[in-house]
Amino acid sequence: MKVLIVEDEAKTGDYLRKGLTENGFVVDLVRNGADGLHLAMTGDYAVIVLDVMLPGMDGWSMLRELRKAKDTPVIFLTARDEVEDRVKGLELGADDYLVKPFAFSELLARLRTLLRRGRNVQAEVxxxxxxxxxxxxxxxxxxxxxxxxxxxxxxxxxxxxxxxxxxxxxxxxxxxxxxxxxxxxxxxxxxxxxxxxxxxxxxxxxxxxxxxxxxxxxxxxxx
Known part of the structure; x- marks a missing residue:
């Protein structure tokens, strides 16, 4: 299962890539919204982990463009913890919203819940x-x-x-x-x-x- 991480914080991105790889995922990591949108539109990902505050194109804009063409599951992972930010993310088409700092075990559980819904991943035995x-x-x-x-x-x-x-x-x-x-x-x-x-x-x-x-x-x- 392939996961795309769009995260400009080097430490957080590398931590996510290492943890998800150790749990059996194939991971692509990019540091800005433009590259993230390009891979999201051209690649076949089971789920996308997306930051909001990104250089160039922010996470809101990336998701807005992505939803015009694809319904790949997206989970926002961001330090923005205001209620209106959560509402905005979900209204734009995000499937989940997790606030930093976070526990990796919780992120992993949420990712697996999205995969269980099976919109892009064959989930049957x-x-x-x-x-x-x-x-x-x-x-x-x-x-x-x-x-x-x-x-x-x-x-x-x-x-x-x-x-x-x-x-x-x-x-x-x-x-x-x-x-x-x-x-x-x-x-x-x-x-x-x-x-x-x-x-x-x-x-x-x-x-x-x-x-x-x-x-x-x-x-x-x-x-």
């Missing part, structure tokens, strides 16, 4: 053979056996289950699960695939995660 993944509750199981995954392993499996029977290249996986600046000389994808396979495939008779030599990886049920 995904399944192939006896493997099931619940993206909201973040649960994975094969039959009655619960499978515990790290945040990146979960994101990788979620991606592959949304693209069942499609061969996904190493580059595509890296861009979706890590970020666009992924170093192609590393073996992080192979390592993640190997660890995921060890948990959700190796202990079971029916194998679902397959390597397609020279092309990438595919999740599918084979005879």
């Amino acid at each position: 995904l399944a192939i053979a006896d493997l099931e993944l619940d993206p909201v509750r973040r649960r994975v199981a094969r039959g009655t056996a619960r499978i515990d995954l790290t945040a990146k392993e979960f994101a990788l499996l979620h991606l592959m289950m949304r693209h069942q029977s499609e061969v996904l290249s190493r580059t595509f996986i890296a861009e979706q699960v890590w970020d666009m600046n992924f170093d192609s000389n590393t073996n992080v994808v192979e390592v993640a695939i190997r660890r995921l396979r060890a948990k959700m495939d190796d202990p079971f008779d029916r194998k679902l995660l397959h390597t397609v030599r020279g092309m990438g990886y595919v999740l599918e049920e084979r005879e």
Whole structure:
């Protein structure tokens, strides 16, 4: 799941990016409203975390322009705590409003609540053979056996289950699960695939995660 953060305070932006990445999100971070609007209009984000006081185009203006074209969920994260500011944000089309200083756990809970509403994110349980993944509750199981995954392993499996029977290249996986600046000389994808396979495939008779030599990886049920 991709999140866009539009935050000009370097410390806050970096803190949010680190925390959300550790919780399995792919995060883009920009420092001004113009860049935020460009990415919001051209990208496919599950949710946007938006500050109000931004250089150039402020958060109010960015949201106003965004709502002319897209209904991506937006949560304002701002130091402006007056009632009229909250009302203005919600009337412009924000889905939630959180005042700084904030607890990261509360922000994370609010983000997951927005995702549960499922306007832009496929929230139903995904399944192939006896493997099931619940993206909201973040649960994975094969039959009655619960499978515990790290945040990146979960994101990788979620991606592959949304693209069942499609061969996904190493580059595509890296861009979706890590970020666009992924170093192609590393073996992080192979390592993640190997660890995921060890948990959700190796202990079971029916194998679902397959390597397609020279092309990438595919999740599918084979005879």
